[in-house]
Amino acid sequence: AGAMTNTGVLRVRDSGGRRRQMPVTIATWPDGDGWKVRYSAAMDTNGPVESLTVAFSTQQPPRFEENPPATGNGSSLRPFAGTDFWWCDLGLEFLHWPDQRVVKQEMSNGRLCWAMDSHNPGTNGYASVRSWVDAEFNALLRAEAYDARRRKIKEFSTGSFREVKGRDGKDVWMLKDIRMRDDVRDSRTELLYDPPK
Numbered sequence: 776a777g778a779m780t781n782t783g784v785l786r787v788r789d790s791g792g793r794r795r796q797m798p799v800t801i802a803t804w805p806d807g808d809g810w811k812v813r814y815s816a817a818m819d820t821n822g823p824v825e826s827l828t829v830a831f832s833t834q835q836p837p838r839f840e841e842n843p844p845a846t847g848n849g850s851s852l853r854p855f856a857g858t859d860f861w862w863c864d865l866g867l868e869f870l871h872w873p874d875q876r877v878v879k880q881e882m883s884n885g886r887l888c889w890a891m892d893s894h895n896p897g898t899n900g901y902a903s904v905r906s907w908v909d910a911e912f913n914a915l916l917r918a919e920a921y922d923a924r925r926r927k928i929k930e931f932s933t934g935s936f937r938e939v940k941g942r943d944g945k946d947v948w949m950l951k952d953i954r955m956r957d958d959v960r961d962s963r964t965e966l967l968y969d970p971p972k
Contacts, residue, residue: 778804837866859964869904883907
């Protein structure tokens with residue numbers, strides 16, 4: 776597949792119930808043996824655009840490139856543009872942890888899925904993640920992140936899909952929205968993709 780650019784809106788509801796939304800651009804392109812995805816959004820209408828590029832590879836965990844470059848420690852445990860999506864969430868880091876176990880097959884989001892437990896080999900961030908992967912399409916539909924005491928701290932889920940015509944004229948399914956809920960902060964973020972033009 777070639778390069779592609781999508782637009783959409785990030786809707787945030789913080790712990791105080793305040794709501795805001797910001798436009799987001801998501802560009803995807805092939806890169807070596809993998810691909811890159813760049814997320815660009817501005818927290819404020821007249822504020823600077825925050826841009827995060829995630830480099831995916833079949834051979835190694837995701838790498839993160841920030842624009843402007845970070846002055847801190849470069850940790851992936853920080854929010855993108857003030858949302859509930861951390862860098863590690865956008866990079867699906869947990870899928871690269873060495874300890875991955877399929878525990879059962881069950882329904883999720885109306886689809887038959889493999890439920891898989893991933894355990895963090897390090898001490899920072901999530902201790903473990905249970906994810907539900909569509910058994911037919913091998914697509915991640917939902918994930919729950921836990922701390923070391925097995926307390927759920929965040930939940931990611933895909934919303935609905937729309938069927939559209941691809942560039943080759945064939946029908947393809949495209950994601951309409953994804954959601955992230957932070958149970959500790961009592962906040963949530965939705966990413967709603969614009970319909971293709």
